[in-house]
Amino acid sequence: MKEKIKKIISKIFLGEYIFVLMFCLFLFFSNVFSWQSGLKIQKSFVLFFVEMITFLPFMFILVGLFDVWFSREKIEKHIGGSSGIKGTVLCILLAMLQAGPLYGAFPVAYLLWKKGASIKNIFIYLGAFSTLKIPMITFEIGFLGLKFSLLRTLVTLPVFILIGYIMELYLTDKNFEMKQP
Template identity: 25%
Template sequence: MDKTLICLGSGTLIAYLALTLTRPDVAAEGLESSVEMLLQAAPWIIVSMFSAGLVSELVDPALIARFFGTDSGLLGIFIAALMGTLGTGSRWAMYPLAAGLLAAGATPGAVFAFMTSWQLVSVTRLPAELPFLGLRFTVYRTVISILMAFIGGVLFDIVWAKFPPEK
């Protein structure tokens, strides 16, 4: 089991136990809120996991490696940054997709660029932004956000190579 999950779970359990003893009303409200969020998120999580599993079987890892792998270089990171703008899913859909890209051979920098541009820019949100902020602001913000995702992806690959994960 993941050490981070164990630490976070233990810390949460200890906090609930401490609150139950000192402020039981806050602990009860926190538990109620947590159950509500779980019930709201559970369908998204389940569907996303099944979708990610299906995509991982349908998408050829060689294709992912060709477009987003080590040999794709800067172009792969840039394409990933552009593709992230098309992401319309919730985090429950996008994180499993990003994990699938990594597992299929995409570089960490390409996945970083994909996730960052998804967070910063979504083509489905642009029509809502335009009337409030105007065309000039929206275009500048979009272009700069994609460039930030690209630059971040390049830097991420550099840092990842310098400090590789422990095996």
């Protein structure tokens, strides 16, 4: 227990929170000497902080729940080398049910390639992964509104499908193959 407290204290004072602590100190002195610039910065910081701290925990709970109910392994099982429209739709759905940055999608794309997905579907998967992930869209709706999110989704969908087609058109007959580094 003692060790744990020590660890937390050292984490706060030496680790990731050092900048935050310095900022708090800055705010403290701004208040003591009623330094106008500092007080102005404090005003906007408090405004942003209150807004974030009230919403973010709930959104992260949603993301966490999403993660346990739709695990990657579960979805991967349903994806084979299905071709045609069905394959494309499955690739998009698989991508939407995931979370994380784009580089997390490369290994999954490799897996799809190994299972026989077409070039077109591999790149459509990447497009959907980078723009249509459901956990990401919930964040987007929360912060930028349903209208923005809906509009972006509708405009993005045809664009990355087109990119998939162009990639396939260009890479067929060019001995394209994916590798696992």
